[in-house]
Structures are given as C-alpha cells and as structure tokens.
Amino acid sequence: MINNKRHTGGNVEFSLGDLAERLGVELSGDPRRPIHGISGLGSSKPGTISFLAHSRYRHHLRGTRAAAVILTQEERQHCPVDALISATPYLCYARLTALFAPRFPAAEPIHPSAVVDPGASLGAGVRIGANAVVADGVILGEGVEIGAGSVVLQGSRIGASSRLMPNVTVYHDCVIGERALIHSGAVIGSDGFGFAPDGKEWVKIHQLGRVVIGNDVEIGANTCVDRGAIEDTLIGDGAKLDNLIQLAHNVKVGARTVMAGCVGIAGSVDIGEDCALGGGVGVAGHLSLPPGTTVMGMSLVSSSPPEPGVYAGGLPAAKRGEWQRNALRFRQLDGIAKRLNKLEKALEEGRT
Template sequence: MTRSDSPTYLLGELAERIGARLIGDAGRRVNGLATLRDAGPDQVAFLANRAYLKDLPATRAAAVLLHPQHGEACPVARLELDNPYLGYAALSRLFDPLASRAPGGVHPSAVVDPSATLGARVDVGANAVIEAGVSLGDDVVIGPGSVVGADTAIGAGTRLHANVTVCHGVIIGQRVILHSGCVIGGDGFGFAHDGARWHKIAQLGGVVLGDDVEVGSCSSIDRGALGDTLIGNDVKIDSQVQIAHNVQIGDHSALAGCVGIAGSTKVGRHCMLGGGVGLSGHLTICDGVQVTGMSLVTNSIHEPGVYSSGTGAMKNTQWRKNAVRFKQLDDIAKRLSRLEKGSDG
C-alpha cells in the first residue's frame, strides 16, 4: 500500500480488508469513494439501497461494492458482500484522511497543566486547554480550541474535534469521537423554588461515556446531580441532542438529531430514538425499543417494539377540522358509553 495526500489501495487489498468477493482486476489501484453517479475510474462506488439501482448501468467507477444479487447488472469490477452498507462503512474508514494523519504533538499555543498525564502519540491542537489532573491515553487527539476539565480521564484512541468542551471529572472510554461544539459534563437543570425565586442545586455527579461512543456537534450531556450520567458502549448520538442529568443509556443504542431526554430516565440496550423524540423524566425504556421521529414518550415502555405518537402532516384545512374533533373526543366517548349501557339494559 502506498500513501500520498489520499490513501490508495489495490482492489484486491480492499476485498481482503472487508471480506468481499472480488470480480475483476485485483491489481487495479483506487484512491477514494464516491456515489454511483459521481465516481470516476479511480474510485469505488457502492450500492446499498435499491433506489439507486438505476444509476448502476452508467457508473464510471473502478469497482462497485454491492450485494451478489445485483452483480450481473454491474458494468465494471465488483466487490460482492451480503451487507454492502456495512462494507461501505469499513471502506469509508480506510479512506478517511483524519485516520492517516500523523500526530502533531502538543501545539505551542496549547495550555497543558503540568499535573496532566499524556500518553504516547497524543495530539493537542492550537489553543486547546488541558487542566490539572487530566489523564489522556495513547493516541488521543484534542482538537484546536477544545477544553478538557480538571480530573477528567480520556481513553486511548479518542478524538475531540475543534471546540469541544469536556467539563471536570468526566470519564471517557476508548475510541470515542466528540464533534465540534458538544459539551460533556455541563450542569444539569436543577433548581429549587421557594415560591418566589429559583435556587440552584449544585450538580455533584459526573458523566461516564463508554467505549466507541460518538457524540454529534452541539449536543449536550449533563453531569449527574449526585450519581453519574451513564452512556454505554457503542452508543451513537447525533447532533443537537440534549441528555439531562442522571440519564442512563444502554449499550449499542442510537439517538437521532434533536432528541431530548429529561432527567433520570433510563434507556435500554439496542434502542433507537428517531429525530425530535422527547422522553419525559424518570422513565424506564426497556431493551430493543424503537421510537419513531417526533414522538413524545410520557410513560415507561416495558415491551420491545416500535412506538409512535403524534399525527403526520396534512393540509391545514383538514388539520383544523381534526383539531376540533380532538376536543370533542371526551364527550363522544361519554355518549358512546351511555349508549352501550342503554343497549345492555
């Protein structure tokens, strides 16, 4: 394998890396990925969604990653895999320029407290701040302008992009990715009211992120009021997500953009929350639950499955008529109950 500004691979190498069956020239060299429509003769394309099957006959790619059932329709070399989307994920990491970048060490403008412990090959970007008692594992990357608060521990291979804030006393596992603007360990929303004004409750807990977690840009994970906010292994959190204090999220769950989870709610393993989902506080969501986009969950869920709430978009005139009927539902139910009792008599 040779490297320049962009990594290059032989098709045979790629097939071996992802466990695909190659039909074509194993010695053909490629240097990137692209869509079926946009790929050039030195790039690999992929087909994982039948909606793009129409673009396959005209592709100019060097090779296409696809399911064996579409192999005969492919006009170029092909990499056959039963799960082409999973194979695409593996290829994308191989061609990621960030993955191939050599560590730059500690930038002269970075501020690193003398009591901090830095592992091997740590990269600290310009104007980053590493406070007292921080521990950074091997191959950690701290992006420009990021702040790592006191007594925080960050595991090996974790990457903070530019302008990430990790507050004090946070524990972050290995191979975690934190995108720009996210805040890990800010104060939870805790206040007591005396009848006239609010009094702040100090947030004394922390945040624990497991291994292989990814948090999108401008998302917030609040520290616990007393115990810790807990995010399990392999949890994927999209951008602009709010996770309140003392929430627990089980391993391998995924949260799409603009999800909001109120305090002390527990989400199980292998759960999926669609965009804009809201979970009220102090709920328990069992393993294997999928909540579709824009749903509001106000009660605990104890059985796996797909859950939805709300109504889909419709013409405003129809919605207005339905909104009037919504207000009448209670009266209609009472009248129906009286009618049923009358017929029973």
C-alpha cells in the same frame, strides 16, 4: 468561482484486490485496478468505488462510471464493471469509508499556544491543538487528540485513541472511554437542571455526579450531556449520538443505542441497550425504555413502554385545512366518547 476540490489530507489509493482483502470480501474483476475514492452510485466517477445497498437503485448500475461496485452475489449479473461481493453491501461500504476518511495530524504534538497544566498526565502520542486547555489532574491516554480550542477541566480522564474535535468542552471529573469521537461544540459534564423553590426564588441544586462515557462512543456536534445530580450520567459502550441532543442529569444510555438529531431526554431516564430513537423524540423524566426499543421520529414518550417494540406518536404533516379539521376533531374526542358510552348504556338497558 467555487473550488470543488476536497482536502483529503493526502492522496489515498488502493488496488481493488487490496480493498477486497482488507474488507474480507470476494473480488470479481481485476485485482490491480486502482481505486482512489468513493462515489454514490447515481453520481459515480471514474476511478472510484460505489455500492448498491438496495435493488431499488439497480437502474443506476447500467450507466455507472465507477471502476467497481460493492453488491451482493445476486446483483452481480446486472453490474457492467468490476465488483466486490458482499452479503451486506452497506456495512461493507461503512467499513470502506474508514480507509478514505481524511486525517489531519497536527504538525507538532502540542501546539505552542495550548495550555497544559503541569499536573496533567499525557500518554504517548498525545496531540493537543492550538488554544486548547488541559487542566490539573487530567489524564489523557495514549494517542488521544485534543482539537483546537477544546477544554478539558480538572480531573477528567480520556481513554486511548479518543478524539475531541475543535471546541469541545469537558467539565471536571468526567470519564471518556477509549476510541471515542466527540464533535465540535459538544459539552460533557455541564450542570444538570436542578433547582428547589423556597417560596420566593429558585435555589440551585449543585450537581455532584459525573458523566461516564464508555468505549467506542460517538457524540455529535453541539450535543450536551449533563452531569448527574448525585449519581453519574452514563453512556454505554458503542452508543452513537447525533447532533443537537440533550441528555439531562442521571440519564443512562445502554450500549449500542443510537439517537438521531434533536432528541431530548429528561432527567433519570433509563434507556436500555440496542435502542433507536428517531429525530426529535422527547422522553419524559424517570421513565425506562426496554432494550431493543425503537421510537419513531418526533414522538413523545410520556410513559414507560411495557415491552420492546416500535413506538410512534404525533400527527404527521398534512395540508393546513385538513390538519386543522383533524385537530378540531381530536379536541372533540372526549365528548364523542362520553356520548357513545351513554348510547351503549341506553342500548344495554333497552335489551333488559
């Protein structure tokens, strides 16, 4: 039988009034009402708090079992239970999750099976999990957590309050800023893909740069960030990378840029601040994306956009027969364009 109980790392409960104060929002209801979790509006549970991010989900309010709901002042009249009033309910919900997120502190600061080189420098409150390796010259800031099985190689630096989840690998001489969160399977600082042909085989170009990651960056599971060939690969403050992303050598990612899963960025691409790349986007090498650019999912960027905007590419899914006909017509476009040019030229000549 499946056990649906979640391990939260300890029972967490707040009063509704406490939550309103912590989130800086208006309370409408009983400040003493206990809240012990978060639930979705359509699957709400007693004693929890939910949120209404868009009016299209308003119909869920009528039958909600939640103790309270986060919503706007305009939606308050439709809510039959207590509420927290926010102009931005989804953002308020995001901040609320930090209060209920499970934490599993290690039973002891450094697990007996961890290997920590005497030449490493550990700040106050550092925790290192089972079978982790911290090499010579590594500097770990105050409150850093290194998950079980993670490896931090020679000379790398990790800023205060950053966390490596289990089985993260950080190659030599990389820099990770403060409050970073790097998920399992991520590899930071592996060699970029560089080879030169000598006519018979490919000669490896050793990658001499680093990876430098700013503050408040999150990197998803199994994402790879290659070190620079000569200069560094850079990720700016506040950037958020999803799972299974590939950043090639010398890529620059601007502050607060976000990327969804399976994005692939070729070498020496410069992505500006506040960009957003949907899932499966590919960006060809040596291009630039202006700050504030959005690229829709599954698009291929093969030239640098001239200005910020929303860009899209690729053929959407359709029934097989329709898709095959469209693909055939696409292959015929060049011939159609040439015939059209001839017709236009003949018409112009006929007028003269």
